[in-house]
Amino acid sequence: MSDITLAITGMTCAHCVRAVTQALAQVPGVIKAEVSLEPGLAVIHGEADVGDLINAVAREGYLAVPS
């Protein structure tokens, strides 16, 4: 099992963190997603596709870049 770290741009409050966390958690293969507002970072545990993760974050209106 590997961890994936994404830098997330655009989050401004706890609601954003929750939205990103839930979006990531719904991607197939994700066991757990931990998102922090400051710095904007997501650590994803599991075997998810990085492109799927980035797209899930984008659908919520935020920018994710592999970190």
Ligand SMILES: [Cu+2]
């Ligand atoms: Cu917010």
